[in-house]
Amino acid sequence: MDMDMASSGMFVPPQTLGTVLCCICGVPMEPNPANMCARCLRSRVDITEGLPRHAAIVHCPECSSWLQPPRSWLRAELESPAPSPSACAASTNPYLASCALVHGEFVWTEPHSKRIHVKLRVQREALHGAILEQSHLVEFTVQDRLCESCSRAQASPDQWVAAVQLRQHVPHRRTFFFLEQLILRHGAAARAVRIKETSSGVDFFFGHRSHAMKFVEFVSGVVPVRRRSDKQLVSHDTKSNNYNYKYTFSVEICPICREDLICLPPKVSNSLGNLGPLVICAKVSNSILLVDPETLRTAFLDADEYWRTPFGALLSSRQLVEFIVLDVKEKTPEVTVSGSRYCLARVEVARMSDFGQNDTTFDIKTHLGHLLKEGDVVLGYDLYSANSNDVEMDKYKGFELPYAILIKKSYEEKRQRKHGKQRKWRLKRMQMEVDDGARGRGSEEKRNNEYEEFLRELEENPTGMLDQMTIYKNKDHRPSETASMLSGDDDLPLDELISKLELSDDEEGEEDEDMAQ
Known part of the structure; x- marks a missing residue:
């Protein structure tokens, strides 16, 4: 209706909000249920009455976690966004339940003073339904006390509830170094009470079974594993029907590593569309990326498929041999698989140990055509002189091994310059x-x-x-x-x-x- 009146040219007077006089000081103000201005209302009503100005907060110095009554612990650093000051104050002061927390912020204090100042803005109904907002400063005294997990670990390192035994049966620890960085980045072992390195892997000890299960799920999501669990009765109370167990999770990582040369079993090769049989492990995550270096065919093998028909590596990265590239020819267009580029090419190479000693050269196919040029040094597997006693290889009748398979370009010269x-x-x-x-x-x-x-x-x-x-x-x-x-x-x-x-x-x-x- 107003739009019609404005379009017709009629004058529409502006709407104004009426004002009243404060019943105390007579200042014009907007009407409210108390008929008092904000200054007079604050002078007569204190909405922070009953709110404590001093409180205690419990901190675990071992794991930097804070107690949220009654028994939950929240891990956070000082002045971190989690937990927020308002949530921290509300969890430690039951008196704040009658107020509405609007905002909270930390006030700087000396780091070693064991004091935390939090400035809160609270809202509460004052008189006759009038809502008043006011700031309130609370001083928290930090009291150090070990949480349950840390106190158990301090009393005796063997007082763990669940243990995760992480193993990989290979002669090197490359996978554990990479897995260590993933664990640190995602904080997967933050709740571990103890970590112990063994000759064949790493053991993680946790104070609760749920923490160990969560860690096992994380490991299963980043590397192909198989696992089994067991439990041992520690003590029990027949009257209250309480049983205490120690849980052990055995996690075995797939022994296939990146850059390994693999001879696929006939059953696995057929399931992957007759891939191979000689393939290279190009990447290991929760599945294994296999690349045929002579055809650039690729396939992903997940953990369930691998453990149904497990196999080992024909040659590992410790058996790499240096070759020198003499000629590069017959390149094909590049392809990208899982973020890595490959280019099929035919190259002529010679072993560095034979270079200058004899005229033995090899004309082979490689998937590194986009990286190699004449004079480059490349690492690969020497199948011409290798003695492979692989059971799976004997199952392929009439299969001729290539003379060599190149794996990666060598940067030894650059490494020596940086020595x-x-x-x-x-x-x-x-x-x-x-x-x-x-x-x-x-x-x-x-x-x-x-x-x-x-x-x-x-x-x-x-x-x-x-x-x-x-x-x-x-x-x-x-x-x-x-x-x-x-x-x-x-x-x-x-x-x-x-x-x-x-x-x-x-x-x-x-x-x-x-x-x-």
Whole structure:
């Protein structure tokens, strides 16, 4: 109707809100149920009456968690957005149940004063239905007390409820180094009361069965595993019908690793569309990516399919041999599979050990045609002189092995130029105890060498791995005055990733202690 009147040209007077005088000071104001202005209302009514100005909050110094009555613990750092100040105050003060919390913020205090100041804005009905908002400062006194899991661990490290035994039956620990970074990034082992490294894997101990089950589910989602569980009766009370068990979860990781050469069993090859039989493991996640280096056919093998017909690797990365590329020809268009590029090409190579000694060369197909050029050094498997006693290989009658299969390009020359140069990045490590069976000078030296090889692998082939890790800035790195003028001589394209990430002093101390063990 107003629109019709405005369109017809009639004058529409503006609507004004009437004002009344405050019954106390006579100031014009908008009407409210109390007929008093905000200043007079605050002077006569205090909505924060009954709200405590001092309270206590319980903090666990071991795991940095805070008690939310009656028994729940919430893990958060000081002045972190979770939990919010309002939620923290509401959970520790039952008096705030009668008020509406509008906003809350931390007020700076000395970090070592054991005091936390939280400024709250609360709303409450004042007089005759009038709503009043007012700020209220609460001082929390931090009281240190161990939570149930930490107190159990402090009393006796063996007081665990559930243990996860993570194993992989391979002669190296590359998978555990990669899995360690995934666990740290997602905080999967944050509730572990103890972590122990053994000669064949890692053991994780938890204070609750649900925490162990959640960790097993995480591991099952990132690597192909098979698992089994068992429980042992510790004690029981026949009168109250209470039973206490210790649970053990055995998790076995698939022994197939990236860059392994595999001879597929005939049953598996037929199920994958007659793939292979010689294939390369290109990627391992919750499934295994298999690539035929002579046809570029690919297939994904999940954990259930693998454990129905398990098989091992024909040759592993420890048996790689250096070849030199003499000629590259007959390239095909590039294809992309799971974020990795491949190009089929025919190349002529010779073993580095034979180069200059004899004229033995091999004309082979490779899936690395987009990376190789004449004079490059490449790592591959020498099948010409290898003695393979694989049972699955004997099942293929009349199958002729290729002379060699190339796996990856070698960056040994660039590595030698960087010898002695500090990396400008670093990785965080888990704080683990070392089992007596894994101690010893030889074991420690082997573990350090394998970790250095893992870091080199990140430098040489960062695609597909860095997006799953958290890279930190190395504060000890000092750029060289005589920087190399060669292009591509940087450690890693990580400037954007590590620019704002640094390990704290406590984390660095834990890492140094872990490496020392």
